[in-house]
Amino acid sequence: MNVRKKVAFYTLGCKLNFSETSTIARGFTEEGFDRVEFEDMADIYVINTCSVTENADKRFKTIVKKAQKVNPDAFVAAVGCYAQLKPEELAAVDGVDLVLGAKEKFKITDYLNDLSKNDFGEVHSCEIEATDFYVGAYSIGDRTRAFLKVQDGCDYKCTYCTIPLARGISRSDTLENVLQNAKEISDQGIKEIVLTGVNIGDYGKGEFGNKRHEHTFLDLVKALDAVEGIERLRISSIEPNLLKNETIDFVAQSDTFVPHFHIPLQSGSNAILKKMKRRYLKELYIDRVARIREVLPHACIGVDVIVGFPGETDEHFLETYHFLNELDISYLHVFTYSERDNTDAAAMEEVVPQKVRAKRSKMLRGLSVKKRRAFYESQLGSTRTVLFEGENKEGYIHGFTENYVKVKLPWDPGLVNTLQHVRLKEIDADGLVRFEFVKDEILL
Incomplete structure (x- = not known):
């Protein structure tokens, strides 16, 4: 009975979902589970769902079948936006045993007392109005880049969007907690942090969305810029009406925030x-x-x-x-x-x-x-700094410049998670950019 259970994860959707999957996975590890790849044999498969497009809904069934093919007896749990919006629909999918809503997903291990397969998925999902809390999260998937969640939910009422229904009102992490998470990421040798959330420009709304704490998105950017050890900070998607001149001007003079919007x-x-x-x-x-x-x-x-x-x-x-x-x-x-x-x-x-x-x-x-x-x-012809990634893709190593130009080079493991000065030379047949090293030394 002392054999450690194995758990695997699959994430559909946005960077925010990836940050939350990673945080949920660390919770499993702390509870004594061993994390394995989704393609491997596991006792539990957790699928973090998305509902932004119809295609994401359809893919869910495919992912469930994939898990069942590896281990027909495995316990399958669904969390995330689709799970909040249509829990009964997910619970009815063949092979699904547990469906958790927005409030419940971060306590998933509390619902795993019995890992027996169910004929029909068990649902624990609150009304989205009850989602009156904030859970910080960050992802550490590869060694080069991490997604750091700073905000959740949205108060906008765009007529095509289900996100407010799936994630609730706009609310933010405290500045202190964001900085602590950023430091934890930096301490693990990760060179780039991508700020993520549902509507990150709305950063500053407190836990219950009905009050503002003392910090704005610009305050957040300035504070993160001062954290020691972070090489690169990247702002993910931000609404045009919330991207202020002051933020753009600060990024322009920052050595850490990259020129990418x-x-x-x-x-x-x-x-x-x-x-x-x-x-x-x-x-x-x-x-x-x-x-x-x-x-x-x-x-x-x-x-x-x-x-x-x-x-x-x-x-x-x-x-x-x-x-x-x-x-x-x-x-x-x-x-x-x-x-x-x-x-x-x-x-x-x-x-x-x-x-x-x-x-x-x-x-x-x-x-x-x-x-x-x-x-x-x-x-082309400019000198940029490339952060090289850790995956060998068909014999090549890839990387991105600070301003998001994708480059490639024959695979060299010594370049993984390093920053290198390069001069961009020409565009290859596949649309990626060839370059030459400006100097051989690695930028630490």
Whole structure:
């Protein structure tokens, strides 16, 4: 009876989910479980779910089958956003034994007294309004980069989004706790920290979302910049209306925060932005990009866009296409709109046919390739610092410059988790950048 149980994890969705999976996994380790890879034989498989797109929902069943194929007798638990939104639906999936909501997932080991297989999944899920607490988290998957959660939930009411229903109101970690987590990450030799959350620019709302504590997102950025031992800090997705000039200007003079911003746009049409209930118009977005380019000409700027939103005509789409084509940005993340239950958009008329959505998505993905190529070309000849990653991918080691240019080199384990000065030389056939070392020494 003293044999240690094995547990494996699979994460669907965003960086925030990865940070939380990692924290949940450390809880298992502290309780005496051994963590193994998801492809390995385990006693328990934990799947952290996502509900942002229809595809993420469908993938869940595939992942459950994958676990059952390795060990048909294993106990399968589902946590995360999909588990909060549709617990009964997940519980009905063949092979699922336990479904935990937003409040319960961080106490998962409390629900594992009996690991017998169930005919129907057991559900423990609170109403999202009861999610009145904050749990800090960070991920340590590879040695080069960690995702640090600083905020959770969202008070925005975008008409297409289920995240407020899945994660509750906006609330933040204390500054002291964020700094402590950052120090723990740094102490493990990790060179880069990516700040993550649902709406990180809203940092500062207290535990119950109805009051502000004394710190703002700018305070957070300044405090993290002063933490000893962190080589790189990267801001993940931040709303354009919450990305203030003061933050951009601070990043511009920081040696630690890298020149990379990911700013959701969703549409280049003001008419569609209003239907989405976004909190800005495209003119503000133009101002944000212009400010970044003014103080950080070499910055990488990524953009989220949704195509096929209800009421998006050909004219609206072309307005978005031309807006992005003319904007000095670096790449796109393109999302095809999918109807989500209990959202205002799901009840809207003027539904865009799936074939039209697919065509528009393909056009914007093509534009993204063009934009990334142009950005990479603009960086050729410049000297940058690359952080090399730890995975051998088909005989190559990859890395990213501070401004998110992806480079590659034949596999060299001595480069893993090191920072190197390089001069970017040319773009390879696969779209990645070849380079030469400026000097041989490793930057510690």
